Amino acid sequence: MNAPTKIDKLQPKDFASDQELRWCPGCGDYAIIKSVHKALADLGATRENTVFVSGIGCAARFPYYMSTYGFHTIHGRAPAIASGIKLANPELDVWIVSGDGDALSIGGNHLLHLLRRNVDVNFLLFNNEIYGLTKGQYSPTSRLGTKSPSTPLGSVELPVSATVFALGVGARFVARGIDTQQQRLPEVLKRAHAHRGASFVEIFQNCIVYNDGAFDGFTAKPVADEAQIHLEHGKPLLYGKDRKRGLRLDLRRLRLEAVTLGEAGVGEADILVHDETNRTLAGMLAALEPPMPVAIGVLYCDPAPTYEAAVQRQVDEVRAKQSRAPDLDALMRRGHTWTVTA
Amino acid sequence: MNAPTKIDKLQPKDFASDQELRWCPGCGDYAIIKSVHKALADLGATRENTVFVSGIGCAARFPYYMSTYGFHTIHGRAPAIASGIKLANPELDVWIVSGDGDALSIGGNHLLHLLRRNVDVNFLLFNNEIYGLTKGQYSPTSRLGTKSPSTPLGSVELPVSATVFALGVGARFVARGIDTQQQRLPEVLKRAHAHRGASFVEIFQNCIVYNDGAFDGFTAKPVADEAQIHLEHGKPLLYGKDRKRGLRLDLRRLRLEAVTLGEAGVGEADILVHDETNRTLAGMLAALEPPMPVAIGVLYCDPAPTYEAAVQRQVDEVRAKQSRAPDLDALMRRGHTWTVTA
Amino acid sequence: MSARAQSTAERIDTTAERRRLESVVVRFAGDSGDGMQLTGTRFTEAVALAGNDLATFPDFPAEIRAPTGTTYGVSAFQINFGAREIRTSGDQPDVLVAMNPAALKVNVRDLRDGGLLVVDTGSFKDRDLKKAGYEQNPLTDGSLKRYQVVEIDISKLTLEAVKATGLSQRDALRCKNMWTLGLVYWMYDRDRKATVDWLTQRFAKRPELAAANIAAVNAGHAFGETAELPGIQGFYVPPASISPGLYRTVTGAEALSWGLVAGTQLAGLKMVFCSYPITPASSVLHALAGMKQFDVLTFQAEDEIAAACAAIGASYAGALGITSSSGPGVALKTEAIGLAIGVELPLVVVNSQRAGPSTGMPTKTEQSDLFQSVWGRNADSPVAVLAARSAGDCFEVAVEAVRLATRFMTPVILLTDGYLANAAEPWRIPEFAKLQPFPVRFHTDTAGFQPFLRDETTLARIWAKPGTPGLEHRIGGLEKDYNTGHISYDPDNHQKMTEVRAAKIRNIANDIPPQIVDQGRPMGRMAVVGWGSTYGPISRAVSNARKRGLDVSHIHLRYLWPMPRNLGELLRGYEQVLVPEMNMGQLKAILRAEYLVPAAGLNKVSGQPFKIAQIEQAIVAGLEG
Amino acid sequence: MSARAQSTAERIDTTAERRRLESVVVRFAGDSGDGMQLTGTRFTEAVALAGNDLATFPDFPAEIRAPTGTTYGVSAFQINFGAREIRTSGDQPDVLVAMNPAALKVNVRDLRDGGLLVVDTGSFKDRDLKKAGYEQNPLTDGSLKRYQVVEIDISKLTLEAVKATGLSQRDALRCKNMWTLGLVYWMYDRDRKATVDWLTQRFAKRPELAAANIAAVNAGHAFGETAELPGIQGFYVPPASISPGLYRTVTGAEALSWGLVAGTQLAGLKMVFCSYPITPASSVLHALAGMKQFDVLTFQAEDEIAAACAAIGASYAGALGITSSSGPGVALKTEAIGLAIGVELPLVVVNSQRAGPSTGMPTKTEQSDLFQSVWGRNADSPVAVLAARSAGDCFEVAVEAVRLATRFMTPVILLTDGYLANAAEPWRIPEFAKLQPFPVRFHTDTAGFQPFLRDETTLARIWAKPGTPGLEHRIGGLEKDYNTGHISYDPDNHQKMTEVRAAKIRNIANDIPPQIVDQGRPMGRMAVVGWGSTYGPISRAVSNARKRGLDVSHIHLRYLWPMPRNLGELLRGYEQVLVPEMNMGQLKAILRAEYLVPAAGLNKVSGQPFKIAQIEQAIVAGLEG
Ligand SMILES: Cc1ncc(C[n+]2csc(CCOP(=O)(O)OP(=O)(O)O)c2C)c(N)n1
Ligand SMILES: Cc1ncc(C[n+]2csc(CCOP(=O)(O)OP(=O)(O)O)c2C)c(N)n1
Ligand code: SF4
Ligand code: SF4
Ligand SMILES: [Mg+2]
Numbered sequence A, B: 001m002n003a004p005t006k007i008d009k010l011q012p013k014d015f016a017s018d019q020e021l022r023w024c025p026g027c028g029d030y031a032i033i034k035s036v037h038k039a040l041a042d043l044g045a046t047r048e049n050t051v052f053v054s055g056i057g058c059a060a061r062f063p064y065y066m067s068t069y070g071f072h073t074i075h076g077r078a079p080a081i082a083s084g085i086k087l088a089n090p091e092l093d094v095w096i097v098s099g100d101g102d103a104l105s106i107g108g109n110h111l112l113h114l115l116r117r118n119v120d121v122n123f124l125l126f127n128n129e130i131y132g133l134t135k136g137q138y139s140p141t142s143r144l145g146t147k148s149p150s151t152p153l154g155s156v157e158l159p160v161s162a163t164v165f166a167l168g169v170g171a172r173f174v175a176r177g178i179d180t181q182q183q184r185l186p187e188v189l190k191r192a193h194a195h196r197g198a199s200f201v202e203i204f205q206n207c208i209v210y211n212d213g214a215f216d217g218f219t220a221k222p223v224a225d226e227a228q229i230h231l232e233h234g235k236p237l238l239y240g241k242d243r244k245r246g247l248r249l250d251l252r253r254l255r256l257e258a259v260t261l262g263e264a265g266v267g268e269a270d271i272l273v274h275d276e277t278n279r280t281l282a283g284m285l286a287a288l289e290p291p292m293p294v295a296i297g298v299l300y301c302d303p304a305p306t307y308e309a310a311v312q313r314q315v316d317e318v319r320a321k322q323s324r325a326p327d328l329d330a331l332m333r334r335g336h337t338w339t340v341t342a
Numbered sequence C, D: 001m002s003a004r005a006q007s008t009a010e011r012i013d014t015t016a017e018r019r020r021l022e023s024v025v026v027r028f029a030g031d032s033g034d035g036m037q038l039t040g041t042r043f044t045e046a047v048a049l050a051g052n053d054l055a056t057f058p059d060f061p062a063e064i065r066a067p068t069g070t071t072y073g074v075s076a077f078q079i080n081f082g083a084r085e086i087r088t089s090g091d092q093p094d095v096l097v098a099m100n101p102a103a104l105k106v107n108v109r110d111l112r113d114g115g116l117l118v119v120d121t122g123s124f125k126d127r128d129l130k131k132a133g134y135e136q137n138p139l140t141d142g143s144l145k146r147y148q149v150v151e152i153d154i155s156k157l158t159l160e161a162v163k164a165t166g167l168s169q170r171d172a173l174r175c176k177n178m179w180t181l182g183l184v185y186w187m188y189d190r191d192r193k194a195t196v197d198w199l200t201q202r203f204a205k206r207p208e209l210a211a212a213n214i215a216a217v218n219a220g221h222a223f224g225e226t227a228e229l230p231g232i233q234g235f236y237v238p239p240a241s242i243s244p245g246l247y248r249t250v251t252g253a254e255a256l257s258w259g260l261v262a263g264t265q266l267a268g269l270k271m272v273f274c275s276y277p278i279t280p281a282s283s284v285l286h287a288l289a290g291m292k293q294f295d296v297l298t299f300q301a302e303d304e305i306a307a308a309c310a311a312i313g314a315s316y317a318g319a320l321g322i323t324s325s326s327g328p329g330v331a332l333k334t335e336a337i338g339l340a341i342g343v344e345l346p347l348v349v350v351n352s353q354r355a356g357p358s359t360g361m362p363t364k365t366e367q368s369d370l371f372q373s374v375w376g377r378n379a380d381s382p383v384a385v386l387a388a389r390s391a392g393d394c395f396e397v398a399v400e401a402v403r404l405a406t407r408f409m410t411p412v413i414l415l416t417d418g419y420l421a422n423a424a425e426p427w428r429i430p431e432f433a434k435l436q437p438f439p440v441r442f443h444t445d446t447a448g449f450q451p452f453l454r455d456e457t458t459l460a461r462i463w464a465k466p467g468t469p470g471l472e473h474r475i476g477g478l479e480k481d482y483n484t485g486h487i488s489y490d491p492d493n494h495q496k497m498t499e500v501r502a503a504k505i506r507n508i509a510n511d512i513p514p515q516i517v518d519q520g521r522p523m524g525r526m527a528v529v530g531w532g533s534t535y536g537p538i539s540r541a542v543s544n545a546r547k548r549g550l551d552v553s554h555i556h557l558r559y560l561w562p563m564p565r566n567l568g569e570l571l572r573g574y575e576q577v578l579v580p581e582m583n584m585g586q587l588k589a590i591l592r593a594e595y596l597v598p599a600a601g602l603n604k605v606s607g608q609p610f611k612i613a614q615i616e617q618a619i620v621a622g623l624e625g
């Protein structure tokens, strides 16, 4: 993704369009768009080379509120449309904004293949664990027992974890953020942008109308410190207010356990060190759920060649081999031909 | 799934229909159908309660060759159709047969949700790493660089691993088999059948016409012993002709490594013990690729309530609460009504 | 025949001093937070209880919760009620209640000249005006002089009325809608009791809210009685002549859900209802999710394709699979519907149409999916297509869809639209016991069995469900041999199978009633042919035209495919055929193609139902122009 | 005008002793392993080089590799060639070559009475007969007495012919087809040189195979010359009168691919071709995957929806997005096409039609996706629809599709079918430089910019691509304001936008040539109206009927939507309109709906192209009956 630096860098507000934001008052999307504006400004992005693509949903209204190029498409298909955009013009800096229904219900397959192919886009999944726009039905990320208009007695399906899914289908960059973390979220977005290839970012987003407080269990002020672990590559997996808590590998059961430094003989050396390039560790971190701390930040980052570059390389190689301009006449005349004279 | 035992149990051949098998001579599908016949006979399955559902592809022709009920549907949608069948009649024993394109290209999303919801079916993915029926295009499981009619210069996409995918989307039973292993494959199928909930089985299947020998690297006689590891719950992860090779956890890099017993001080105690219920281990095993041994057998098995049972339970509970037969008249008269008299 | 409605409450006769009206159209408009839908619903109930006929039109904002005071956050509810048969929610409101400037801005252009405009001046502060995009205050700039404007500080009066309950200002202000409702009750002499009862029950756990709201209703009512504001005048709308019976109000979504349940019960089947949420179809899913006692399973699938496929799977297994969506979602089901056609399984596909193309205007109505329903599939893929004309009619059509699907082993597409789904209308509640059952007989006979054995009359294939010993068979989307059901690539067989599939659907015409003429003669100068939710405005427009002495008839189609067997002959009996549709001319094209009648279109594609006057003008233009 | 074909080889004149034929139909039939398609292709080439006009019909088995010797594993290739203009692959073969009993069983019923039947007795062992399901040997039971049967042990003769090359028996037997080809070359006096050259090149790396195959060709040829078998007789088919130029044989899939490349080059665009494999559409993907030098990117998507969406994304970004599939796959693209209509982006959708419904008969041809193309979408969603009439015509139609898509900013659906895709025909190769370029001009002007600014003539919106400074904008599937392009729920605006979308497409009629009459008078007793691949049989049938003196004309449509502006008037000039279609009457319905002409259908839905005689009979029945 190109991010030409300009002398007069754009400010965050310069990335807002002239359209009034129409999310419900108090919706987490307001906070997220602020972080996106900030990240773009920090990156020195240009409006003309930035494209926001979305499907359908509350989250998917995002492009209308950006002063960049934007394409609000159809439900679930933004990854496919974005792939076409990148094939046509790999120079564009493409962001996809999606909801949990858009990305993981109707759009699950396209997301799978976008990530697997490693198309160089940034995919932001606003996970509010509900269908907002269609008025509150449960979604594939809704927790078991969710009461909603379509599940008046509670949902009976096990939810899918967005990040475990992303890792399972071969994503090379997987990260997490929280709507209200105005310092941290832009940094995660900038990491996503820096990663060449498909970057997958799950953002926990509060839907104040249909699923208010869904993430309070680990985002509410009083619990946040103890309920979140912020990942840093190469740093020990410590968390908590005094960074006294940490993650250790339970070797017998091959899983992560939460321990307290200084208790039961636990020392710094017992604590795992975060390695972004380790898919197994990323998988274990992604699977952590309360009462374990929820992993925030970059879970996994291990770049591989991007799809559109590989495609373009094949084209370029073929073209380079041609001694002269490609000649359709010659092509059509290849093989046996004959002349009929009058 | 019900498997009523009958006095005169059906023989494997009784599960063959009267239709001539129309796969290419030498196709791995012939071997697989034999294993399925054997497994059904061993299980004492009945023809009338068994349903084979498929999408489109060479593999998907399977139902026509079975003497059970069968539904050859449309490309990629067998999981959705099977879900409807199980909702309508949870008593039926439903098997889905699919190819790598059917299951992981067009049908990836339905498979995701089938596994996540844990619908009680057996899903068999015949993975030949190619589109057979449409004459040889690369598929989502084809290896990087696969030359095919649609990728004359070689494919540039990273393949998805069927089992890593299944684990990533929350499958509770994940196993692997090889078409030609006529002893082992029926056992894996029987384990899948015994598992209540969605059972996912990847079967490596040789497409003699478009991708011949794709799996020779680990299935060919001379290499098979050293290139496959056969999993048994509770047993150490040993393999090789003399079972001298084993898998150990490389703690520093958090990944599996292949070691030789007796070499460099490696003893039995260093070898990991297979635990079917450990998702992290299953994930590491699923990701093994040559030159590491390829894991065959049951990678993961950790039952959870099935979807259709939970749905039916809600219905039953509601119905149990009704003092008398449900009354549509009463329902339509609930709320404000008024009478107009002549 | 004179009719009298009996409600539990006593009616106070104050008719003496009131002006009598045959019918009246009232629109409540306010911010989405102002509770206008609730106000409208309560008013509807009171009006129905008083024996009026009525029709409503709820008009929601597209946004879930748009910022307060914006024009796109305006929510409106219109009701037309009267002493005569009411067929539409009314072309133009006689009365507009505007709770804020945005509501005024969006709605005032619809108010009839000289109509009554009630505004809450308490919400006309500068900030409110700005939010609505007014440069000047419309109350003072003379722009409203065509209307009879009544300015009331409803906010303030409400606050005063509920002061005693000790509610916060915020909560207290939320009673504004009830104050307004009280005022309108007074104006039309409608009983507050049902509303008071409802409030009591609704807020049973928060009695202070119940008390406040009731106080507001009463205060509004009292204000009407005492304040002698010009325009605030008492009217009397006598009860209408309505067929006797037990009534309720019902929305199309409700009636449809009940009809599907009734249909599956009449067929003796379990229902597996498979859907993916989409506006305006979701309400059917929601309704059925709460009807598990009737052996109804609902399945919220991962997408529309899965929903259609799961329904097909359910039908294969011997339940009735039903799938429901709106236009773009139904488009996704196309391939799966083709499978159901190929394997000849019953399937009901409900399409609650909305304005398109593409995402279009999801909350707005349109009837532009007729082409898609009748012809919108690859290959020769005939299905039956039905359309409901009104909220209550959804019940009957749903039963009929189930009947045809199971009797003919075919997908049936049932068309409603966003307007029908949401609008409430009075409905005479049917008695289940009086409906004709049509129990499905599954095939069990192993003798000479093959899965595509056909009934000689209907041409329907048999339904042999998995689990039946001895009937094990395989079906699929490939072409099947006519005699054995096995895969066949034989040319003549394909011809025969294509023809039998077509004949089976055409045959349905022999199983449905001939087309009747709704109004007017069975021949003459002009037939106005409609389908679906345009029934109301067409019906009234034709009545009006006929009153003017014009020779015009109204024909309204329930069966869009196949069409009733007498339709061609019937239409050929008219000099002109006018087809009003909320699309660019889809039924028109089908009628022309089928019967070569020179049907002409009257097309409205604005996301809004037809006005009576539009159709009346077209009739007049056709006959007098 | 007399024509003469010049090939690199010298032609030996042996015409003296040979019987002269105006045209002849030969069918090669054998097991799929027998190389019948290859045989047919080589023969086609030789015949073309000799200056004959020709048409072919390859008929593959549905299975990839069915077990040898089974009836469903039979593969056939038919060619009609002659000294006159050839318009179809022929109603009935004059000659049938049957390489085994299964091939005989499947094909013999098509052979004309008295036709020549060549069988390889070497493949008529008991086992072979049983596999084909013969109870008795048809060569001996008298069942073939209507034909002139020539029994040759081709297997044995081939083994002998190639013995010297030392091939294994298995490999040696694989040369049977070349032996047969040699024999047929002798029969029709066609030059072996091109085939010998081709074999030499093909097996450059395995010279022993080249030698063996060449030896087989020569041996077969020599056999013809020496063996005096009754029936094996020399014929002479003189060259046809063909417009001068450079020729090649081409399949529809090839010509279509080249046409799309030509079109995008003429438009000055990069092509992003997005597809998901499906029979019979995949060959276009395969062809374009090998054309990267022309700035053609091919994307094998995860499904048809993704393919359509990626193509739309590509067009959004300023390339030309093209997507290709067959009926069931196009059905899946419906919702996405709606988006392209809503956002008004260019898109070419190629549909290689096949027999349905559902999976149907994937390898068989049909033209039953016309309804889906013209009307098969939710909402009012007009697009342009074109159809190619022949393999070569695919080139021109593809160029035209690109032109219309970019000029009118609209999806264009291009219809071909399985028959066109696979059949090869001689084609006069166009010169790229002589094609009219239609370069796209992207919008760059920031003054007064909004994304839905329209061209006054075409009504097309501008194309402003991402990356252009100052034109940043947002588009989407929601309804857009006519003036600003912002989201709009305004009723009048929706009406206006719906109308402008419709007008834009109708307008295309002013940009395309008026409909011409292919044969016959521009008025009269009967017009036979066709579209797509029925061109050949209709054309010949009308010629034949006209030779009988009947007043009948042939009109063949390239533009199915919108239709040429003179079409209505033209059709009204005929007493009868007969519409032969390989479907149940889709164009017929559209013509009736559009023009109220009493079009009647002639419908064939067998997965096989029309025979000339079928159409001719219908014409005669209509005019004389
Ligand atoms: C084909 C199609 N199916 C269904 C819908 C209706 N629909 C719109 S958004 C949505 C889901 C919204 O949920 P999510 O993606 O989580 O986004 P949110 O609104 O919660 O941000 C649905 C079902 C649609 N627009 N198109
Ligand atoms: C909607 C649709 N798209 C495409 C196809 C064409 N198609 C049939 S099978 C297939 C893929 C086959 O590959 P796979 O699933 O791996 O099965 P295999 O043939 O290899 O067993 C495709 C693309 C189709 N039948 N339907
Ligand atoms: S419904 Fe929820 S997600 Fe949608 S805008 Fe409102 S608060 Fe946000
Ligand atoms: S093409 Fe491949 S997968 Fe298909 S039947 Fe032949 S060998 Fe088997
Ligand atoms: Mg959501």
Ligand SMILES: [Mg+2]
Residues within 6 Å of the ligand: B057, B099, B100, B101, B126, B127, B128, B129, B130, B131, B132, B139
């Ligand atoms: Mg495959």
